[in-house]
Amino acid sequence: xKGGFVQIFKKQxxxxxCFFFFTGWVQGQSAYTFLNTPSSARxxxxxxxxxxxxxxxxxxxxxxxxxxxxxxNGFVSANYQFYxxxxxxxxxxxxxxxxxxxxxxxxxxxxxxxxxxxxxxxxLPVGTFNSGETALMLGKYxxxxxFRFGATFKTVFSNLAGxxxxxxxxxxxxxxxxxxxxxxxxxxxxxxxxxxxxxxxSGNTQLPFDVQVGTTFKPEHMPFRFSITAFDLTDYDAFxxxxxxxxxxxKVMRHLNVGTELLLSKNVNILxxxxxxxxxxxxxxxxxxxxxxSLGLSxxxxxxxxxxxxxxxxxxxxxxxxxLNSDLKKIIRKREKI
Numbered sequence: 001x002k003g004g005f006v007q008i009f010k011k012q013x014x015x016x017x018c019f020f021f022f023t024g025w026v027q028g029q030s031a032y033t034f035l036n037t038p039s040s041a042r043x044x045x046x047x048x049x050x051x052x053x054x055x056x057x058x059x060x061x062x063x064x065x066x067x068x069x070x071x072x073n074g075f076v077s078a079n080y081q082f083y084x085x086x087x088x089x090x091x092x093x094x095x096x097x098x099x100x101x102x103x104x105x106x107x108x109x110x111x112x113x114x115x116x117x118x119x120x121x122x123x124l125p126v127g128t129f130n131s132g133e134t135a136l137m138l139g140k141y142x143x144x145x146x147f148r149f150g151a152t153f154k155t156v157f158s159n160l161a162g163x164x165x166x167x168x169x170x171x172x173x174x175x176x177x178x179x180x181x182x183x184x185x186x187x188x189x190x191x192x193x194x195x196x197x198x199x200x201x202s203g204n205t206q207l208p209f210d211v212q213v214g215t216t217f218k219p220e221h222m223p224f225r226f227s228i229t230a231f232d233l234t235d236y237d238a239f240x241x242x243x244x245x246x247x248x249x250x251k252v253m254r255h256l257n258v259g260t261e262l263l264l265s266k267n268v269n270i271l272x273x274x275x276x277x278x279x280x281x282x283x284x285x286x287x288x289x290x291x292x293x294s295l296g297l298s299x300x301x302x303x304x305x306x307x308x309x310x311x312x313x314x315x316x317x318x319x320x321x322x323x324l325n326s327d328l329k330k331i332i333r334k335r336e337k338i
Contacts, residue, residue: 030205030208030209031158031195031207031208032169032191032207034089034109034111034133035109035135035156035169035191035207035208036190036208036210037089038081038321039089039093039107039109040057040059040060040062040077040321040323041079041081041307041308041322041323042057042059042060042271042298042323043059043060043063044081044309044319044321045259045272045273045294045296045311045321046257046259046261046294046296047257047259047273047274048257048273048278049229049231049257049275050063050064050214050216050227050229050257050259051063051064051173051188051212051213051214051229052064052067052185052186052214052215052227052229053067053184053186053259054067054069054148054175054186054216055067056072056075056325057072057325058072058075058076058093058094058095058325059079059091061093061095061107061137061139061141062107062109062137062152062171064150064171064175064186064187064212065105065140065150065152065171065188066141066148066174066175066186067148067150067173067175067186068095068103068139068150069148070103072103073095073096073097074095074096074097074327074328075094075325075326075327076092076093076095076328077092077093077323077324077325077326078090078092078323078324079091079321079322079324080321081320082319082320083319084313084319085114086112086115087114088111088112088114089109089110089111090108090109090112091108092108093105093107093108094106102142104140105137105138105139105140105141105152106137106138107137107138107139108135108136108137109134109135110132110133110135111132111133112130112132113130113131113132114130115128115129115130116128116129118161129161131159131161132159133156133157133158134158135155135156135169136154137152137153138154139151139152139153140152146176146177147176147177148174148175148177150172150173150174151170151172152170152171153168153169154171155167155168155169156168156169158199160199163200164199165197165198165203166195166196167193167194167195167196167205168193168194168196169191169193170192171188171189171190171192172188172189173188173189174187174188175187181217181220182217182218182220183215183216183217184215184217185213186212186213186214186215186216187211188210188211188212189210190210190211191208192209193207210233210234211233211234212229212230212231212232212233214229214257215228223262223264224262224263225260226260227257227258227259227261228256228258229256229257229258231256231257232255233255246280250280253276254276254277254280255277256276257274257275257276258273258274259271259272259273260273266300267299267300268297268298268299268300270295270296270297271294271295271297272293272295273293273295274292274294275292276292278291278292278313290312290314290315290318291312291314291317292312294311295310296308296310303326303327303331304325305324306323306324307322307323308321308322309321309322
């Protein structure tokens with residue numbers, strides 16, 4: 001498989017292989033794995049997995065549909081992630097409150113694999129092809145005392161080198177908010193669903209089903225907020241077929257992501273995370289090269305919040321992202337006063 005991969009993609013092979021190794025595609029486990037990529041720079045900077053951070057960020061409903069609330073009504077966000085090679089992801093999210101139906105979240109996630117050169121087994125060019133995947137998202141949440149619950153419905157369209165597929169997907173989430181302490185505990189059951197159409201007539205596409213649980217807490221009188229998230233809990237032995245079979249402790253660590261926020265002020269935060277699985281799967285022998293480490297910066301300028309992220313995959317291999325968040329209600333009110 002690896003030899004054919006190199007023949008087909010050539011110069012872009014290293015970047016694409018590293019990316020798909022991280023998402024699980026090369027393991028042949030499932031399709032639509034772009035659904036598990038972080039939808040914003042904040043999520044990317046915090047390690048890519050977080051189901052418990054109930055912050056003022058409308059993008060968080062894609063990680064756990066219960067992470068949003070009424071305070072985000074009217075918020076809009078635009079995001080772009082620059083991955084390896086010419087792979088990129090664009091996201092747009094918005095939360096709106098209807099008079100009778102209440103608040104809903106809307107989102108569009110588009111993942112582009114760029115223009116890829118195709119080669120025959122002899123290494124001769126035979127042309128190019130484009131590939132991409134898109135998800136249309138609709139989310140709904142409600143609160144019950146110290147608990148929040150939510151669901152996100154997704155319609156997925158996939159085009160991989162001319163092979164097309166569509167699917168219906170559902171995410172379910174819950175959140176516990178401690179009434180006195182700065183502590184939240186989240187649970188997300190992600191990518192429940194089925195394919196409407198297959199890539200091939202004999203296809204049996206599997207969705208990247210996942211169960212994630214995590215907690216976010218801020219120690220009193222400290223300018224730090226910590227998030228610990230366990231992911232891929234339905235496949236504990238996902239690494240059994242690897243040549244370097246991990247130890248029991250290694251297996252546990254590969255299901256954990258740790259993120260930290262340094263809250264410098266109300267408007268400026270520094271983000272840092274460590275993803276052990278990404279580190280182990282993408283590092284070079286004796287040279288980690290920054291794989292598994294991610295960092296970011298968020299700052300508020302009047303009505304606009306800008307978040308920047310960098311995610312390391314190895315020596316000189318990283319993805320970069322930015323997010324623009326804003327409260328449309330404030331912008332509209334300011335214009336009305338002018």
